[in-house]
Amino acid sequence: MNKKDKISVITLGCSKNTVDSERLMNQIKVNNFDLINNPNDADTVIINTCGFIEAAREESINTILEAVNLKQQGKINKVIVAGCLSERYLSELQKEIPEVDAYFGTEKYEGILKELGGELKYNLLGERFLTTPSHTAYLKISEGCDHPCSFCAIPIMRGKHNSKPIEELVKEAEFLVKNNSKELILIAQDTTDYGIDIYGRRVLSDLLNELSKIDGVEWIRLMYAYPSHFPDDVIETIASNPKICKYIDIPLQHISDSVLKSMRRGVTAQRTRELISKLRNRIPDITIRTTFIVGYPNETEKDFEELCSFVEETKFDRIGVFTFSVEENTSSYILGDPIAEETKLKRKETLMELQRGISYENNKNLIGKKLKVLIESSEGEYYIGRSYRDAPEVDGEILIPKNDLENLNSHLVEGNFFNVEITDYNDYDLYAKLVNEEIVETR
Secondary structure, eight states: OOOOOOEEEEOSSSSSHHHHHHHHHHHHHTTTTTOOOGGGOSSSEEEOOOSSSHHHHHHHHHHHHHHHHHHHHSSSSSEEEHHHHHHHSHHHHHHHHHTEEEEETTHHHHHHHHTTTTTOOOTTOOOOOOOOOOOEEEEEEEEOOOOOTTOHHHHHHHHHHHEEOHHHHHHHHHHHHHHHHEEEEOOOGGGGTHHHHSSSSSOOHHHHHHHTTSOOOOEEEEEEOOOOGOOOOHHHHHOOTTTEEEEEEEEOOOHHHHHHHTTOOOHHHHHHHHHHHHHHHHSSEEEEEEEEEEOTEEEEEEHHHHHHHHHHHOOSSSSEEEOOOOOTTTTGGGGGGOSSSSHHHHHHHHHHHHHHHHHHHHHHHTTOOEEEEEEEEEEEEEEEOOOOTTTTTOOOOOOEHHHHHTTTOOOOOTTOEEEEEEEEEOOOOEEEEEEESSOOOOO
């Protein structure tokens, strides 16, 4: 292929896929290909797929078919499919969609580049072409997972838990900071297991402290923390290190002991409550986000009522709710899918409506509170920002009226931090006024 061919990368699925695509895109750039956004203007389209649940698989397949259609119309020359879907269903895809020029699994950068006519630059694997706003970047600290969760196909697609050494992650973080990243969002299939495979123990706290030493890092946010073995030293680090956001994402999935046991989560309702209590007692201002699965095969109405009561009593700051998706080759597959989709959706709606009221009351209690806000964008009459309480894309926003700033003869700069005071609220978002233009130091 001509080195001036135009290549477009389409990323589907989670933030882990985003990081994979960013690494690949940087390799495409350093191989002197033209990297473009619009697949309609490309010579080659690369689709980084998701195969986690049925809805994600459907989106991936539809995207592949759209690209194949462009190829058949002569608008593009080549279609390459990579990522979780092709890792999991390679033979089926090759049979059903043979028009795709090449299929690759997860993180198969070398094979993709050879298919393009380039070569992998091993010394640049820690560098990325950022697709997120430059001030915020994901840092994937490990790959794969060793947990036996009955509903999850991630180990099938991503393999066993494999941590990146601390020194490599520090180097990657330094690269991100040089490219204006001020917030690092730590991600993995399970961040709390970090390091156990290469250091013989969980060293997430050590990693957090090393990353916080990098000049230019303002916020470090922790996502995807597994609840069954949450390290005590991580709690102390979050509490004491000013650069670590007082925020934690812990996917709990359920609270009923019978459901948790069938899910093979390795945790009980009592231990879950003890962990939440410990986090809140030792980090009083912590924001806790979690996710739940409803409609799991053995979830009874009583189990669901127990989950609703737990959410009501715990008053999480943020929750996400998924309906159960039966997955081939997982241990829950033999249980079938006995709960009607209508029932699953009703349970999801019930739980989210319950959380909506909780979120409204939580936001109401923030009136008058001063927060440090990272400005994300400017939309209509407002500047849009996030506080330490808000992860991008999944949580709420803070809206600051531009008129108020004009009265102060001021303006906000995207990607910078400012102090605001909360003045109003709705179910999920907050409104605020600027109280200090100066960036608030976190050191």
